[in-house]
Amino acid sequence: MNVVRAVKQYVIKMTEQSGPGMKILLLDKQTTSIVSMVFTQSEILQKEVYMFENIEISSQCDYENMKHLKCIALLRPTKENIALLCKELKNPKFGSYYIYFTNIIPKADIKTLAEYDEQESVREIEELYADYLPILPHFFSLNIPLCSNGHFWDPTHLIRSSQGLVALLLSLNKNPIIRYQASSEMSKRLAEKVKETITKEEKLFDMRQGDAVPVLLIIDRTCDPITPLLTQWTYQAMVHELLTINNNRVDLSHVTDISSELRQVVLSYEQDDFYSSNLFMNYGEIGQTIKLLMDDFTEKAKSHQKVESIQDMKAFVETYPQFKKMSGTVSKHVALVSELSNIVKHRHLLEVSELEQELACQEQHTVHLSRLRNLLQSGKGRIRDIEAVKLVMLYAIQYEHHSNNDLAGLINILRSNGVAESLVQMPLHVLDYSNEHSKYSSHHDRFSTTQDVMVKKTQRFLKDLKGVENVYTQHQPVLKDILDDLVKGKLKESLFPYLDSHGIGREGVKFFQDVIVFMVGGTTYEECLCVHQMNTSSSSNNVRGIILGGTTVHNSTSFMNQVKSHKI
Structure with missing residues (x-):
């Protein structure tokens, strides 16, 4: 796929x-x-x-x-x-x-x-x-920034989403079993709409699929409001979070002294070899990779300066197109990484991100509340209002049910810092958003038993000991847990029922060779990375491939706009 x-x-x-x-x-x-x-x-x-x-x-x-x-x-x-x-x-x-x-x-x-x-x-x-935007081989979007009217589908976007999914299935020659998030009415409506088309167009979906049983799993963004709020540290995800990728294009026109040819740059998996090879690299690695690219380019530039014979001229003419392309690639990625570096430095994102990750992955209420208060009270003018609000939103989600919750106190600090009231209300809005459904897996009820919680916490702690870089990449999206359960045949039918089993007994559909996941309300590049890792991992041997898509691809800004729209 x-x-x-x-x-x-x-x-x-x-x-x-x-x-x-x-x-x-x-x-x-x-x-x-x-x-x-x-x-x-x-x-x-x-x-x-x-x-x-x-x-x-x-x-x-x-x-x-x-x-x-x-x-x-x-x-x-x-x-x-x-x-x-x-x-x-x-x-x-x-x-x-x-x-x-x-x-x-x-x-x-x-x-x-x-x-x-x-x-x-x-x-x-x-x-x-071809009725969808193919971003990566395993990742697609329908480019619908806001797909709902409050808590319900916008009828136009429901039709567009079902059409996009139907086209995707036909382009991949798949007639899947459909499962959906039981707690999400929007997921169920989309599942029914897709199934309605499959039934109506049964000739188009009369496909030979052998023993492989494809599954279409439709889930809701509300099951995981944490992932879109986190600062990202892999190349593709960082560019989208800090600069925004729109149809493979990044706007750099705001960068001081940027040359005219770099005001708009294209990041294409198909046409940019450097990008396709390094899009999942972390922040530290991409700097080293850029240096190697520049060193290689410098060597080639020196060889192009030595045109002393007819043979040299011939070699120059033959290699010039590749040299010119390499020159553009170097200029583009140096400009991007330089701007990312400037933003990280001026917004103090290393410090902010460390606390974000701890709020998302650990439960140390007293420590987190103290650090958050100190950062908010001393950070006015040092961290942006938007970063301060995101931290409070993460606190609100993580400690919603804690007996000593002090969300009201944190909101008062935001107000005293002069943060706009529309932003001050966002921690309350995100609670309404994430509690819209009885969530499949929030931070506090992701696992059904105390033993499960302890096992997961131990695994995460051991992972964090592997290196300092994991301080910024501790978090795993809820999607990872859902897919782990799915590929192991353990995804609960009560939480993700089958819309139609194609007449196959439940024992016959425990394992799937092809999985297509669609996230109503948008997905993220962190979840894209998660699926890439599963596709290349030996632990996912039960599946041949996983494809992820969504109504849109969020960064924290677009996600906060979506959270706000749910209050309308």
């Missing part, structure tokens, strides 16, 4: 099916983002695609003498796109049209398009199930 490869193969297919000749690629806003995740513009040019147009803009343009061009349209099957396509086909600007939809299109819409195609310019209409 590889979502990047699945989408990339779809794009290759549609560019090749139209045959040789000059082409224009007609996209909508969403499919523009999807294609850009797996192909650069130069790579698309190699497929004889010489123009790119947005369908909304194209419908307003008066093109002339474009009949020599073939139009390849990759669009989401929305009512708006169908209407724009009908307008396009009624007065076609291009010689022929090859139309591809990223999801299931109703037959009635195909009939409507046929009626408008009076000049018979359409050569192909096909469904290519």
